[in-house]
Amino acid sequence: MTDAARADIVLMNAARAAGRRRASWRRFGKHVLLVLGGLLMLYPLLWMVASSFKPEALIFREPGLLASEFTTENYAFGWDFLRRPFSWYITNSLIVVAGAVIGNLVSCSLAAYGFARLNFKFKNLWFAIMLMSIMLPIHVIIVPQYILFSNIGWINTFLPLIAPKVLATDAFFVFLMVQFFRGIPRELDEAARIDGAGHPRIFFRIMLPLSVPALATTAIFTFIWTWNDFFSQLIFLTHPDMYTVPVALRTFLDATGQNHWGPMFAMSLISLAPLFLIFLFGQRFLVKGIATTGIK
Amino acid sequence: MSALSELSRLRRRGAPASKSPAERNDGKAALFFLGPWFIGLLVIVAGPLAASFYLSLTDYNLLSSPTFEGLANYQALLTDAQLRKALQVTFTYVFVSVPLQLAAALGLALLLDRGLRGLAVYRSVYYLPSLLGGSVAIAILWRQIFGTEGLVNQVLWWFNDIQPFFHIQTQGWVSNPDTALGTLMILNVWTFGSPMVIFLAGLRQIPEMYYEAASIDGASRWRQLLKITLPLLTPIIFFNLVLQVINAFQTFTQSYIVSGGSGGPVDSTLFYTLYLYIQAFTNLNMGYASAMAWVLLLIVAVMTALNFFLSKYWVFYND
Numbered sequence: 248m249t250d251a252a253r254a255d256i257v258l259m260n261a262a263r264a265a266g267r268r269r270a271s272w273r274r275f276g277k278h279v280l281l282v283l284g285g286l287l288m289l290y291p292l293l294w295m296v297a298s299s300f301k302p303e304a305l306i307f308r309e310p311g312l313l314a315s316e317f318t319t320e321n322y323a324f325g326w327d328f329l330r331r332p333f334s335w336y337i338t339n340s341l342i343v344v345a346g347a348v349i350g351n352l353v354s355c356s357l358a359a360y361g362f363a364r365l366n367f368k369f370k371n372l373w374f375a376i377m378l379m380s381i382m383l384p385i386h387v388i389i390v391p392q393y394i395l396f397s398n399i400g401w402i403n404t405f406l407p408l409i410a411p412k413v414l415a416t417d418a419f420f421v422f423l424m425v426q427f428f429r430g431i432p433r434e435l436d437e438a439a440r441i442d443g444a445g446h447p448r449i450f451f452r453i454m455l456p457l458s459v460p461a462l463a464t465t466a467i468f469t470f471i472w473t474w475n476d477f478f479s480q481l482i483f484l485t486h487p488d489m490y491t492v493p494v495a496l497r498t499f500l501d502a503t504g505q506n507h508w509g510p511m512f513a514m515s516l517i518s519l520a521p522l523f524l525i526f527l528f529g530q531r532f533l534v535k536g537i538a539t540t541g542i543k
Numbered sequence: 544m545s546a547l548s549e550l551s552r553l554r555r556r557g558a559p560a561s562k563s564p565a566e567r568n569d570g571k572a573a574l575f576f577l578g579p580w581f582i583g584l585l586v587i588v589a590g591p592l593a594a595s596f597y598l599s600l601t602d603y604n605l606l607s608s609p610t611f612e613g614l615a616n617y618q619a620l621l622t623d624a625q626l627r628k629a630l631q632v633t634f635t636y637v638f639v640s641v642p643l644q645l646a647a648a649l650g651l652a653l654l655l656d657r658g659l660r661g662l663a664v665y666r667s668v669y670y671l672p673s674l675l676g677g678s679v680a681i682a683i684l685w686r687q688i689f690g691t692e693g694l695v696n697q698v699l700w701w702f703n704d705i706q707p708f709f710h711i712q713t714q715g716w717v718s719n720p721d722t723a724l725g726t727l728m729i730l731n732v733w734t735f736g737s738p739m740v741i742f743l744a745g746l747r748q749i750p751e752m753y754y755e756a757a758s759i760d761g762a763s764r765w766r767q768l769l770k771i772t773l774p775l776l777t778p779i780i781f782f783n784l785v786l787q788v789i790n791a792f793q794t795f796t797q798s799y800i801v802s803g804g805s806g807g808p809v810d811s812t813l814f815y816t817l818y819l820y821i822q823a824f825t826n827l828n829m830g831y832a833s834a835m836a837w838v839l840l841l842i843v844a845v846m847t848a849l850n851f852f853l854s855k856y857w858v859f860y861n862d
Contacts, residue, residue, distance in 0.1 A: 280808055378553075394594070481799075495680045501804075518678065
């Protein structure tokens, strides 16, 4: 090998090493950026957590996360601030959520099987109507719904919040499960059919057991949406004993004005706890659910 | 991928490919499986939709029976200054915060591109706000953060103290009509996590070999972004755009909590849905609120149709 060639190789290696160094610097810079951005995103939440453990007076004096004093007073005060202990409102919310989750799981999977596997008249038309109903804002139909439910005496019961789910009006999840069912090989139901199974049997014995991921996604998102739902709970639940967590928090805010931020943060955090648990343990379904369907 | 693409596929090809070989008619089974859905469609969705149209032609306050008034409500809408304000607030919010939110989502998704270490952790951190963002609790937090003695002002005081060069005027951001809507826009941008996750999934669909081919041809990373990534991502951008526009039009909780249910100060956060709520359930103008509901439906439908129409000019379908 000539000296010139050797020099070339040395130079090339040096250039490659420099390139790698540059790449690793760039990667390092990216991580710094991402960590700082993440901290900025999470700071309001972290600050809320910190503030909920600070004495009232310090919340407005110390923007940092570490306080000179630590107290759980806010939680004790907030828990019993309203007419009922906060657990009362949590129970109400859980009842609504449980009804909504079960309703959605049953009704949406039934309807989805209908669309994915059955043949009937005007199927495409019905399917298109179902898809369009996904995009219908609830605000457009809330007034007649209110009139309907108030005429049958359902205001201040949980029924207006649960019955629509039992009737598969969250068409979004029907669509989600139709997509999932379509991915299950038809040979499976054809085989069961040859063995003499009818549609209900195929549905319960074959489709449902294979659809656990779709069912889990439905359950998780129904939980989150119902737990966070403020609009319809505000409208249908006006008696203080029927308040769910979001409506109770609103009352808390109205009753205290600008005074009790500490207790308000404490109760707000308690209201976020279930969502956070889902975030920790259900992330696989969350990410997949959003990625495949584009829900929030 | 979505209900949207499914609808356009139905339009393009007629039927989804699901006819069974035997071409049976399962009328009876369909009754069992689709019965609940059908009743729901009739009683909870279509019925109220029709009723809402009828009510929009009446004067109705829940207590006495509706009196037919023709188009009077719609005429009143035309001259309602508060309604004009509500439209202005809502459209400003949609047109400013949705593009910013999507830009943040796309930017982060590109940064979190494949192979980055700790991707899952970053994705979770950036996603968390969009999981919590719609809740009353976060709206309460926002009201405090941007309040007179809130976190933002505390940071600004500290910043003004440590250096003499810049002085940033502090103020009650939610009580000032000029800035109140801005705080809600920031809240919407803050929840960019869910479109980001959708972008990430879309990025993963782009075949690696396109980039390999491009770098062999000597295309810079910037060029690859402009010529490969963005064009192939346009369907996802479109999908996110439609979704977030529809969502943003329906913003309610945040404006209700931050303004204490009034849409104040001086109607600066009077979102369309909040005004509808006030008309229907505070003033008991059920007829008027129904007319508002139909206008909302029209707006959302026109915006969605417009999005679809414009998509022909910038969305690139690879199939």
